[in-house]
Amino acid sequence: MSSGDGQQSQALTKPALSDIQASALVESVFGLKVSKIKPLPSYDDQNFHVYVSKSKDTTDGPTEFVLKISNTESSSHPDLIEVQSQVMMFLKAAGFPTASVCHTKGDHTASLMSIDSGSGVKSHLVRLLTYLPGRPVAEIPFSAQLLYNIGRLAASLDKTLEKFHHPKLSCLQREDFIWNLKNVPLLEKYLYTLGQNRNREIVEQVIQLFKEEVMTKLSHFRECINHGDLNDHNLLVESSESASGGSEYQISGILDFGDMSYGYYVFEVAITIMYMMIESSTPVQVGGHVLAGFESVIPLTAVERGALFLLVCGRFCQSLVMATYSCQLHPENTEYLMITAKTGWKHLQLMFDMGQKAVEEIWFETAKSYASGTSM
Numbered sequence: 001m002s003s004g005d006g007q008q009s010q011a012l013t014k015p016a017l018s019d020i021q022a023s024a025l026v027e028s029v030f031g032l033k034v035s036k037i038k039p040l041p042s043y044d045d046q047n048f049h050v051y052v053s054k055s056k057d058t059t060d061g062p063t064e065f066v067l068k069i070s071n072t073e074s075s076s077h078p079d080l081i082e083v084q085s086q087v088m089m090f091l092k093a094a095g096f097p098t099a100s101v102c103h104t105k106g107d108h109t110a111s112l113m114s115i116d117s118g119s120g121v122k123s124h125l126v127r128l129l130t131y132l133p134g135r136p137v138a139e140i141p142f143s144a145q146l147l148y149n150i151g152r153l154a155a156s157l158d159k160t161l162e163k164f165h166h167p168k169l170s171c172l173q174r175e176d177f178i179w180n181l182k183n184v185p186l187l188e189k190y191l192y193t194l195g196q197n198r199n200r201e202i203v204e205q206v207i208q209l210f211k212e213e214v215m216t217k218l219s220h221f222r223e224c225i226n227h228g229d230l231n232d233h234n235l236l237v238e239s240s241e242s243a244s245g246g247s248e249y250q251i252s253g254i255l256d257f258g259d260m261s262y263g264y265y266v267f268e269v270a271i272t273i274m275y276m277m278i279e280s281s282t283p284v285q286v287g288g289h290v291l292a293g294f295e296s297v298i299p300l301t302a303v304e305r306g307a308l309f310l311l312v313c314g315r316f317c318q319s320l321v322m323a324t325y326s327c328q329l330h331p332e333n334t335e336y337l338m339i340t341a342k343t344g345w346k347h348l349q350l351m352f353d354m355g356q357k358a359v360e361e362i363w364f365e366t367a368k369s370y371a372s373g374t375s376m
Helices: 006-011 019-030 078-093 144-163 181-194 198-213 215-220 265-277 283-295 302-329 331-337 341-354 356-369
Strands: 034-040 046-052 064-069 111-116 121-130 223-226 235-241 247-254 261-264
Touching (some): 019 064, 019 111, 019 121, 078 144, 144 235, 181 198, 181 215, 181 302, 198 215, 215 302, 223 265, 265 283, 283 302, 283 341, 283 356, 341 356
Antiparallel strands (some): 034 046, 064 121, 111 121
């Protein structure tokens, strides 16, 4: 989503290719003939939905793809991009609904290209992924079952990644990466963007509590690789008919592995809870269903459960503060950047006003109400 520190963010250049330039890239780098192309929303990379014409060589292959052009900061870390691509392929082989990574004409998973998109020639990594079907979770009404399934997916994903190996895996040790949940204290350098108001006061309190109550307990959390961004736009669903004749939603796609890093199991469930709260009319109730699904695969320890409230608050702060900061850098992208802020500040204030004990009681009682076995 964003780069590691303020100086890098200032230097970060988001690509701004035209449709014609993007089409030419698909043809020159991947050897596919574009029949139609349209931009997709993105944070600080540039994405296109690409349709390709079938040829005698591609009769059985996919015809829809996502062209991903990484920003200059991400493009300067090709090992990290390569690990992300390998993770997607590993998870797909394990049965998860992730995209396939298309190889270039030179049989690589990405290509570093010199591109002039209006602000001089810059180097950008270019990838092509298969297009995944479905609608973002943000566009559909939540059910308790779907929230449970999303929690279960988050845990299963992290558990599966225990078996992932790669010679460049150490690049996921992203110590100063602003989106790693342990780096909530790094938000202090961006607080000036909020001005002086109640929102800033809450963020300052969360940061202080985070330092005292979370940072001191990190050694007690179980480590793993985190997807780190299972938000309501990065999970896709498709409708299917249930056994009772009604319709239910199945998860059909997991998008955007750009925020992957080493973290902890409890980070993944906290991040997932926070993002599932965004579109909900009863946001505090969401957490218990997601937690129940997660714990059906990976039960949290008492210490991890005790940190959950502040971790969710911390993720709200990361998302809200960095969106405000990014809007100052990229005012043309304000509508996309401020998606979370539309309800996020209200939800964070609600959690803070209710207090940890009251919120935890709702979460833990809801989770307890599910069957006590490891699956539903």
